[in-house]
Amino acid sequence: MSRDTIPVTVLSGNLGAGKTTVLNNLLNTRTDLDVAVLVNDMGEVNVDAERVAEHSDISEDDEDLIELSNGCICCELRGDLLDALAKLAQAREFDYLVIESTGVAEPLPVAQTLTMGFDQGDLDPTEFYEETGIEAMDYYDLDTTVTVVDAHQFWTTFDSKESLMDGDTEKELGSLLVEQIEFCDVLLLNKCDLVDEETLEEIEEMIEVLQPRAEILRTEHGAVDPEAIVDTGRFDFEAASRSAGWIRELQEPHASAEEEHGVTSFVFESRRPFHPERFAELLDEFPTNVVRSKGHFWLAGREDMTLGVDAAGHSIRIAPAGGWIAALPTEEREVYFETNPQLEEAWDEEWGDRGTRLVLIGTDMDHDALRTDLDAATLTDEEMDGDWGAFEDRFPTFDSDDEAAESDDTEAAENSAEEVGLAD
Numbered sequence: 001m002s003r004d005t006i007p008v009t010v011l012s013g014n015l016g017a018g019k020t021t022v023l024n025n026l027l028n029t030r031t032d033l034d035v036a037v038l039v040n041d042m043g044e045v046n047v048d049a050e051r052v053a054e055h056s057d058i059s060e061d062d063e064d065l066i067e068l069s070n071g072c073i074c075c076e077l078r079g080d081l082l083d084a085l086a087k088l089a090q091a092r093e094f095d096y097l098v099i100e101s102t103g104v105a106e107p108l109p110v111a112q113t114l115t116m117g118f119d120q121g122d123l124d125p126t127e128f129y130e131e132t133g134i135e136a137m138d139y140y141d142l143d144t145t146v147t148v149v150d151a152h153q154f155w156t157t158f159d160s161k162e163s164l165m166d167g168d169t170e171k172e173l174g175s176l177l178v179e180q181i182e183f184c185d186v187l188l189l190n191k192c193d194l195v196d197e198e199t200l201e202e203i204e205e206m207i208e209v210l211q212p213r214a215e216i217l218r219t220e221h222g223a224v225d226p227e228a229i230v231d232t233g234r235f236d237f238e239a240a241s242r243s244a245g246w247i248r249e250l251q252e253p254h255a256s257a258e259e260e261h262g263v264t265s266f267v268f269e270s271r272r273p274f275h276p277e278r279f280a281e282l283l284d285e286f287p288t289n290v291v292r293s294k295g296h297f298w299l300a301g302r303e304d305m306t307l308g309v310d311a312a313g314h315s316i317r318i319a320p321a322g323g324w325i326a327a328l329p330t331e332e333r334e335v336y337f338e339t340n341p342q343l344e345e346a347w348d349e350e351w352g353d354r355g356t357r358l359v360l361i362g363t364d365m366d367h368d369a370l371r372t373d374l375d376a377a378t379l380t381d382e383e384m385d386g387d388w389g390a391f392e393d394r395f396p397t398f399d400s401d402d403e404a405a406e407s408d409d410t411e412a413a414e415n416s417a418e419e420v421g422l423a424d
């Protein structure tokens with residue numbers, strides 16, 4: 001096979017989901033392609049690379065097997081990833097590249113690194129790049145992103161409060177799983193041998209709601225037709241970034257019909273602000289059958305800033321989500337009205353566009369009860385006319401002028417949320 005660029009498949013998935021097993025299976029079945037492999041491991045010793053060497057024709061001394069250890073390619077090793085791949089492409093010819101990420105890697109930044117290279121704003125060029133001007137993007141094309149999901153551990157992962165450290169960042173397993181599901185082209189539901197048919201159907205139903213675009217395939221011991229994960233041409237950055245179920249639900253809200261196994265989603269909307277105390281209490285006690293919630297909200301007393309909520313499993317992140325159009329100077333507001341005439345229709349005379357839109361995805365959710373609880377956390381008629389400054393507000397504060405705080409928002413919010421007891 002001869003092409004200008006080498007197509008790449010990236011394998012992501014929680015610890016122990018079966019990434020190495022899938023990779024070994026692929027290397028042993030698709031023998032017509034000359035495949036190079038990059039294996040990333042958090043530890044000093046790259047155990048996964050050793051296992052690839054043990055179970056396939058590729059040896060650890062081989063140029064075809066690159067190990068990036070002691071860190072994660074979605075964060076601190078992003079520059080190293082680009083360098084290692086650029087050097088590999090220069091050193092020899094091969095047809096295809098497969099990258100196995102660590103179990104804590106988020107697929108989005110890895111895809112960004114491969115498609116945008118050092119041009120990402122927050123990624124400093126390496127010495128190698130400064131000297132040579134060569135980076136991986138010149139040689140590679142992201143072809144397919146694959147997430148391997150452990151069917152046996154699926155619900156336990158959402159319910160667990162376990163988290164892992166990725167460098168300095170603490171990552172909650174349930175929220176990592178959601179991120180990996182929401183950003184992929186192909187999803188391998190692995191370890192199906194350990195789970196009964198009904199549980200598999202429940203899991204599939206949830207995955208389809210969280211990620212309507214991906215192709216979902218059941219696997220046992222990582223055995224998958226190589227054509228399903230190699231050279232599929234499925235990756236499209238825009239489509240992948242916008243494919244999460246919650247994004248679609250916000251764009252085209254519909255009360256999803258109760259599926260066979262009770263997985264549903266709905267959008268909560270309100271033109272009244274949340275009472276900071278009551279909403280914080282509600283989030284502290286949020287029902288565990290709500291697997292995912294995401295959207296923006298209006299908190300009484302924060303009339304200049306839209307806040308965002310990003311919750312998956314037990315992790316709840318609060319972060320700035322831009323400003324209200326109503327808080328802009330009149331001329332700037334007019335520009336918005338010209339380009340978005342529908343804004344004017346939904347405009348409140350006193351509060352403009354301020355309001356709340358949240359998507360909730362879960363199993364056996366009682367929509368009416370959840371709506372009632374969320375409504376009860378918004379201000380009453382009497383409170384609307386009262387002193388909003390008197391409410392106790394445990395939500396994190398953000399400086400609206402501080403760009404750095406915005407870009408680093410989730411971590412700050414998560415920490416602050418923990419301090420105020422919004423995350424557990």
Ligand SMILES: Nc1nc2c(ncn2[C@@H]2O[C@H](COP(=O)(O)OP(=O)(O)OP(=O)(O)O)[C@@H](O)[C@H]2O)c(=O)[nH]1
Binds near residue numbers: 013018192193221
């Ligand atoms: N029963 C069963 N076991 C499996 C299956 N797939 C993988 N395993 C086992 O699960 C364990 C973890 O599999 P790996 O392939 O190492 O998982 P991984 O995602 O690469 O793990 P990390 O690299 O640690 O993140 C191994 O002991 C595999 O043999 C499967 O479908 N069924």
